[in-house]
Amino acid sequence: MTATTHSEGKHLGPAHYVMVWAALMVLTVVTLAVWKTDLSHAGRVVVALTIATVKAALVAVFFMHLWEEQGIARLVLVVSALFVALLIGLTLADNATRFPYANPPYSDSWKDDPWRNEAPPMQAEPGPVKVSPKTATEHPAAHKP
Secondary structure, three states, rough: OOOOOOOOOOOOOOHHHHHHHHHHHHHHHHHHHHHHHOHHHHHHHHHHHHHHHHHHHHHHHOOOOOOOOHHHHHHHHHHHHHHHHHHHHHHHHHHHHHHHHHHOOOOHHHHHOOOOOOOOOOOOOOOOOOOOOOOOOOHHHHHHO
């Protein structure tokens, strides 16, 4: 009497796991190399998110053994991936349609706006407050009767 909870298909050997690990390392180096290029900031983010998606798929398929599973486990993976893509897409769309003052001044939304010169400048950060070490007797409020 054997009670197994997973399919009895062919299991992957250690060589497959080493190859997947090597692919993950190569993709990590590619991500860093792309980040150092003179691609636009948005382009680098898109490439980095694409590589991260591929890496997540490799981890899910091989290290979580979804390659060996069938049916509902694969369906859950696909639906979850679509849901995450939807959330990331909606977040990026929301950020792209914001008024530029809602984004940090170093973001790309400030660089190419034609009305940027017409808009009032952002308030500068106040300088440091200088405090002189006065004694209580020198302070005007200390002389009240």
